[in-house]
Amino acid sequence: MADYVKFSVPKEISEAQTDLIKKIKKTGKIRVGANEATKAVERKTAKIIFIAGDVTPPEIVMHLPVLCKEKSIPFTYFPTKADLGTAAGISVGTAAIAVTEEGDAKKDLESLVKKLAELSGGKPVKEKEEHTEKPKEKVKEEKPEHKEEKEKPKEEKKESKAKTEKPKKEKKE
Numbered sequence: 001m002a003d004y005v006k007f008s009v010p011k012e013i014s015e016a017q018t019d020l021i022k023k024i025k026k027t028g029k030i031r032v033g034a035n036e037a038t039k040a041v042e043r044k045t046a047k048i049i050f051i052a053g054d055v056t057p058p059e060i061v062m063h064l065p066v067l068c069k070e071k072s073i074p075f076t077y078f079p080t081k082a083d084l085g086t087a088a089g090i091s092v093g094t095a096a097i098a099v100t101e102e103g104d105a106k107k108d109l110e111s112l113v114k115k116l117a118e119l120s121g122g123k124p125v126k127e128k129e130e131h132t133e134k135p136k137e138k139v140k141e142e143k144p145e146h147k148e149e150k151e152k153p154k155e156e157k158k159e160s161k162a163k164t165e166k167p168k169k170e171k172k173e
Helices: 011-027 034-042 063-071 081-088 103-120 147-164
Strands: 029-032 048-052 075-078 096-101
Touching: 011 029, 011 075, 011 081, 011 096, 011 103, 029 034, 029 081, 034 048, 034 063, 034 096, 048 063, 048 081, 048 103, 063 075, 075 081, 081 096
Parallel strands: 048 075
Antiparallel strands: 029 096, 048 096
């Protein structure tokens, strides 16, 4: 079976990630698994996403980087599922982890995000600036008409309907 996901993480970054996850596990909150990480990204509660580099099939996690970029949430890769699971304090491997509360590791997390941005050659990921200008509401244009003109056709319809209806037979008691 071929591995389709090929990501190399420098050893220095990998060690910093492991230490960060262990520290956050003690004082903050993490969500374990690809589904939980996806939910955290969609709800914008994730501070950073860690994705295992040896996930097969890759379709399990290939949506995460796209979502993270869309929601302006930093993400990084971890060498293996087993290492990621161990760092998270579980006995099995995991495809992804979302940090939802950094706890005492806030400065460490910011430092890691800056290092990752430098490696990727980009600026650190920040929240997108929201537009202050509200979109203009569409105003429904109505032709100026008098109420009498609008009501007249309805009255005519009622009269014509009354003429065409057959009289109802009364029931005998």
